[in-house]
Amino acid sequence: MTATTTPVTATGPVVARRVPVSRAYRFELVKLVSQWRIRLVVLACWIAPALFVAGVSQQSTLPSDTLFGRWMLATGWAGPLVVLGFAGTWALPLLTSVVAGDVFASEDRLGTWRHLLVAVRSPRRIFLAKSLASLTVILLLVAGLAASSAAGGLVAVGNQPLVGLDGHLLAPGDAAGRVLLAWLCALAPTLALAAIGLLGSVALGRSSMGLLLPVLVALAMQVAQMLPLPVAVRLALPGYAFIAWNGLFTNPAQLAPLLIGVAVSLAWAALATALAYLLFVRRDFTNPAYDGSGRRAITVGVLPLAALTAVTVGAVAVATPSTGSGIEQGKVQKSLATVFAHLYRLQTEQLHRPAVTEAQLRTSAACTKSDGQAAQEGAGNDWRCVVSWHLPGVAVTGTAIYQLDITSDGRFVADGDGPKEVNGYFLVRTSTGDAPNPLWQFDGNVDLLDTH
Template sequence: MTTIIDTRVQTTARARHVGTAAVVRWEVRKLAHQWRAKAVLLGALLGPIPVVFIIHGQSRPPKDTLFGRFATENGFALALLILGFAAQWVLPLLTAIVAGDIFASEDQHGTWKTVLTRSTSRGRIFWAKTLASVLFAIVTLAVLAASTITSSVLIAGNAPLTGLSGQQVAPGDALALVSASWASMLPGMLAFTCLAILLSVWSRNPAAGIAAPVVIGMVMQLVGALGGVEPIRPFLLSTGFEAWHGLLTDPRYTRPLLEGAVTSAGWCLVTLALAYLTLRRRDITGG
């Protein structure tokens, strides 16, 4: 009798595991067929190419920006220049286009009741949609970084990079540092993904879920640039987007990267908890 009960428990556990994985696969498949997700990935792949051509073709380099002085003659500097610009609003926008819509679209199309009657729970759906959004953010950042670095090096060359301390960085090391600088955007990008998820669940409006994270990111940039805000600056997501500067100095300092990752993790935990509770408590009767 005990053996039969144990077998049933194990079978139920396996069924639940398969059911959760199936929901995740379904959400990923839905994203793969959405024109919006395809457009973002295509833009991340092809968008940097004309930007690189335009900056490289300028008669005067943008000397008033970080690494702008060398952007027209060094591909690594050009990739870092674009990174500084992308961190301001491009990265929050790219991830919010999907994460800000992934829950609100169910409200917009009135499909919540249909989704919840397919032998699954709100919790599974929430985490499946969250994982799909996170995976999309990771892929988007990887595609954007690879396209930017590759096109920059091919068009502007791979001469040694002049770091922020005036040191010369060999091309091989420069490629590794530029790649690491782009990779350091991931914690902040995931935090904006979770923020977009919260706004998507709370507002039930795709426009709000997409636009609000971008506006919040721009406000953080402006607040961080003001004087007298040192006590709150470490808690702004925009501060973590600037932490890669420490990789390009001699000696390098990585503490801002760690602090930015911790701040982003905190934003992720808080926003996802609020989003989860909001969805769990929602009375879904109309769709």
């Protein structure tokens, strides 16, 4: 309960008007951006990615272990995707903690709730204003990361085509649209973490755990994604949307996992925000010793989110036919053959050989895991594949060997193991000089969901 007094004049009591949400929102936004740490974070998000992408793009050694990192010398659109991969793992959870995880707890530390309530006269409007202000700052930070990294890549390398995860070439305009869409999809899990930050800031009061909650939740979800979990569990966690954007860079796009990840993230964001609101409007602001909701934080905060996870796991399991890890021998072979066929055409163009189509190549792959001594499914670095293809007018079938390292999210790195003329060396000699060999080492993506 909040105790307020109504001024009385000679003509009767004066009715105090509540402050409009728009004014409260502007006030909270000014409070946020006036903090030196928020200003530094905004400045870093709008400058650091451009410097990083431009600097790395000028180096001879690239972060080839990062998705799209091996293409940073070839196109400016690879840079923002490298930054997006890093942001989903580290930057965005930290940013949501700094902004949303402290927006309510700071009032507890400073003891300013009574002054704010007297000024605004509505806990509901305070909650809405603070939530909108933190959302605005988070959107500004994400926009800075995306725009800065794209600008750095385009200035340093240029507006060149981008090689997708299935080896096909994306025109600059198509690449730009998919990069933008990937960043927009990453907003959904960012909002989920921001809502968890709001919930922790409301429920835990002055405790530093509220500030760390989005980071801890993000870390737990990253660990879960590395475990051999069933597909339904993996897709039902909001953190999956941070990696599901990979499916945008195949043809056709692998949209089902991405849409599920975005929907789950938005459901988490809505529920966590509603729980934070429920705790906030029921708070006793007359108690100056208040230090979190204690047991209520578990019953109102943790249990509903756990129930939502159980429901989404069940819904995804029913809606999708895939079982187990989703990484099966047939899908691995199909994905590898598709990537190889596209990249073989790219190598043919580099070497100025007669053009050939995927239909003419009739590429196929035969893959085994652990030399056939284990179940032929699941993640691991023990996949060995033999790729075969045919050239028009050539009777001999071409073959190449690849060692595959497949992660639990379906991404794989194929490392060429001969013959030397095809994939045995990282450079190919062209008429204009040595160029990176697209068939030496490349990335691919296995769709975890069955498409038939």
